[in-house]
Amino acid sequence: MAIIKHSQVVEDPWTTVTAVDDPLPSNDQPVIVSLARWQADRAALIARRSPLGLRLSSAESPAVVADDLAYFELFALEFPAFTDGRAYSHARLLRERYGYSGEIRAVGHVLRDQLIFMRRCGFDAFEVPRSGDAAAALAQFQAALSEIDVWYQTAPDAQTPVFARRQHMSEAFLNGTAG
Amino acid sequence: MSLQVVTANRLRDGRVIYLDAADGWSTDVAAARLCEDEAAATAALAIAAAAVAARRVVEPYLIAVERADGAVSPTRYRPVRYREVIRAFGPSIAAGTAAKET
Amino acid sequence: MYRYDEFDQRLVDQRVAQFRDQVARRLSGELTEDEFKPLRLMNGLYLQLHAYMLRVAIPYGTLSSRQLHQLAHIARRYDRGFAHFTTRQNIQYNWPRLEDTPDILAELASVEMHAIQTSGNCIRNTTADQYAGVAADEVEDPRIHAEVIRQWSTLHPEFSFLPRKFKIAVTGAQHDRAAIRVHDIGLVIRRDANANVGFEVVVGGGLGRTPMVGKTIREFLPKQYLLSYLEAILRVYNQLGRRDNKYKARVKILVHETGVEEFTEMVETEWRHIRDGAIDLPAEEVARIRAYFAAPDYQTLSAAPPEYTAKLAADPTFADWVRTNIAAHKVPGYAIVNISLKPIGGIPGDATADQMDAIADLAALYSDREIRVTHEQNLVLPYVRQTDLYLLWQELRRQGLATANLNLISDIIACPGLDYCALANARSIPVAQQISERFADLKRQHDIGELRLKISGCINACGHHHVGNIGILGVDRRGEEYYQITLGGTPDEQAAIGTIVGPAFASDQVVDAVETIVDTYVGQRQDGELFIDTYRRIGNAPFKESLYGNH
């Protein structure tokens, strides 16, 4: 698997530990844990000196850790199948409701043709199958994200929804600044 | 076991097709390769799987056929299930004709 | 009607390019069928029994003459010269080639149309009352809000992979012609005590394996909150709707299993978080959309002008057609014309390319270039002057489009069934044709009166059989086509799901069974009673008795 983050293929410094009794990496290694592990091992995990990430299955809402967000530098939200769209809502909740600004990573069945929706919902890192070299993976990624640049909805990414662009245009027109 | 043939849809245009004796595909059920036993059916499905991989066909599967006498069907064999009869010979209704004057 | 601006156009153009690339990747082998299938479905492309099938969206059932001409052109150039109007106000082509579909989508985009989200587990084409803007009993034109919903739901980043498909219908009238109570969300435009306009929000209706009438979760939603409220409903559903069993994945099951009070509470809680955020459209944008739905320039005409009433008196065939197929218009001197796509013995909802062209031309001449598609699979010309009706009728007759049977027993809704559909258990169309032939005599049909007969080829209920006064469901009994009959369903504001009358009938018995049911009604009815009224008064028993009594 390769990680694409901020439009770059990056080395993944994180180790993921999901089972409740699997050993954790050494104290200075960043680790992603499951919700069960977090709930079982909260104090010990907080005591570590390295960055902490939380992996949520699509059935686990970030609402359950809404008060603990400050502990996490990363959320890994699972797509167990591309048809399971719950993580789209979860990413938006993290960004819009809970004001979370760290990394939100899409993991699992992350398909090229869904990246564009994921990014709109607040994902900024993507675990994609390692196919070919990094440059090819990146080219694919960028092609996928550039296919559509007109959006009607408000979402947590930087795109301006169409209704706002229309308003902007008519204001510019009224002010005589339209090109 | 019953007689079977492999059917699928052609990728490019979606048409109903049947695996024939020469490992090719025909739109005519009369040209289909007859599988008389389990081994023949398995072999035919393997050829179909290769055709899927080669992007010629999609969704291949086996259907049961039976000997039809000429009066019932234009072919020697016809599918057993009614669904497959319709797939083989087209809709049972005269579609696309202008509606009647009333 | 609505016209695309540069943004709307750019989106559908980009979507065509995206799909062209996806088809190329499929044909080159970069995508497997499993990977490609959801992509083609999101563009309305199915693989059916005989070939691919392309379903094109007709948002809220409104078409211009130019668009209908283009649909005819596509039928001729890429298909077999005809197409099928569906119960979701869409149109389907039965024989397109995969290789051609990007070009077909480009042809659609050139007339501001698309096939986006006509399949898949996403928000589907939003439907509306076909008499929108011209019905006398209307609070406000539902198309304004349906267009707002169309834009909001198009490529919604959060709601494109829902547990299951999601259908929204809107009406602004008292009398529900859009079957809103059997949709995932039904919206009824209402006024509150202070005459403010808003929506009654109905959730969790639907047909299929578990038919249910929707529940009102909010009596009155101020209209400026439409999108944030919809977003709240969808967000609750996206997170909590069942994904373990596709037959339990629709929102109706979630509403049913959680209970309507608790479901409502979850929606309201979610909505409180987002209601004053940036989801709802600014008033200027709603006004911009509203302006497109301004009424045409009506002339000041007198109602029932003498040349029209003279024709009515002189030509009883014309008078019959007017009696059934013309609805009252809100403007004096105008009429709403229903064009029946149910000729006796014909295929319900099918139209040839020539008929589409003819209707598009007639709409240009007589109806401000506008056509509506109904969920009953008929077409409507919404702005016809009464003085033009006679000429229009003669033209329609020439095209085989003047059958005077609207809402009568031969105005049958039928899904494509086993003649086309890969999911079917039995054929629908031949049954519809035989029933139509049996009751061919229009005089008899008029005597029977309003009677909604609906046929589905499987439990998915695309033919809305559950809400037919007489509903017919095709079932497979050890390889044989059988038909189960339900009675007493209705799709309107008194929505009800029909009750199974008894064991299913073989295909050669089903038409007789329908006739027995009709005869039983005629024998039992009291003065002026419609079939549904009689049924509600006497119940299933007398019908059961006459159908099965001597067995």
Ligand code: SF4
């Ligand atoms: S009701 Fe069934 S047979 Fe009819 S169109 Fe729908 S899925 Fe096909």
